Amino acid sequence: MEISHRIYVSGYVPPQAPVMMPVPERPPGCPPGLEYLTQIDQLLVHQKMELIEAIFGWETNNQYIVKNSVGQQVFLAAEETDFCTRMVCGSMRSFVLHLQDNTGRVVVTLTRPLKCSSCCFPCCLQELEVQAPPGTPIGYVVQNWHPFLPKFTVQNERREGVLKIKGPFCACNCCSDVNFEIMSMDETANVGRICKQWTGILREAFTDADNFGIKFPMDLDVKIKAALFGACFLIDFMYFENNQNNK
Incomplete structure (x- = not known):
């Protein structure tokens, strides 16, 4: 007769399945x-922390868990780039x-x-394309x-400007959140926010695993919501991807 054995370790909490x-x-x-x-009307973006990055400084493909405001998992996001691109181009890499x-x-x-990236030259500007479904x-x-x-412009599929995003003079998050305001095209009305959340001194100092919150109007076109979602990742790469090396 086969007898099954269960071993319980004091203090051990088994991993919980994510709530979808x-x-x-x-x-x-x-x-x-x-x-x-x-x-x-809100999304929470949690970047997975990679041990190999914290120990050796080797850049790995970024991975994210995306949740709604009540903690239910909505999406998983994974970067696809090769090792050489990550190591040579760093946060400015294509992805x-x-x-x-x-x-x-x-x-x-x-x-x-x-x-290329340089704030001194208007020709050196970053861009992101959002596809749904892929292609x-x-x-x-x-x-x-x-x-x-x-500053960024969010455009629809016809390349028409819909919203603006304006960040702070200094994107350094020293013990505080960093807010990028989502504005109307004439920049007179604030309609949402992309927030880089402060995650604590140890995590900020030794890793580039970031947390973001995105807030937008509930009745906004889902395609524009997806574009704002993409803007969050572009902002992460441009201003926070290598922040542990800049402190």
């Missing part, structure tokens, strides 16, 4: 996978980010081309030249 967000009904015209965004829903289906692809562009995030402020 229920799949809402997809409205007409909504790209597959973006139906989750129809019922969301492809794949967003999977809770069934493992890739529903959004974020693509950043390789461009179908639904929005863009384009950096705007400004002598001292981080």
Whole structure:
């Protein structure tokens, strides 16, 4: 007779399965996978901390868990770049980010081309393309030249400006959150925020694993919500990816 044995270790808490967000009904015209965004006005983005980065400083592909405001998992995001690109180009590297829903289906692809970066030259501006489903562009995030402020324009699939994003004069998050305000095109109304959250002195000093919060209007077009989601990742790479090396 086979006897099963269970060993319980004092203080050990078994890992908990993530709580998934229920799949809402997809409205007409909504790209597959973006139906989750129809019922969301906030997203929480948690970058997974990689031990090899903290110990050796070797840049690995970024991975993120995306949750709604009540902690339910909405998406998983994973970067796709090769080792040489990560080590040579660092935070300015080109990348492809794949967003999977809770069934493992890739529903959004974020693509950043390789461009030089210099605030002194208007020709050296960053850009991100948002595709949903993969292969179908639904929005863009384009950096705007400004002598001292981080500024971006969120565009729809026709390259028409819809929203602006304006960051602070200094993106250094010394013991505090860093807010990037989401504004109307004329910059007279604040409609949301992308917030780089302070994660504590040890994590900030030794890793580039960041946490972000994104807030936008509930009735905003899901394609623009996805573009703002993409803007969060572009901001992470541009201003916070190598922050542990700058302290």
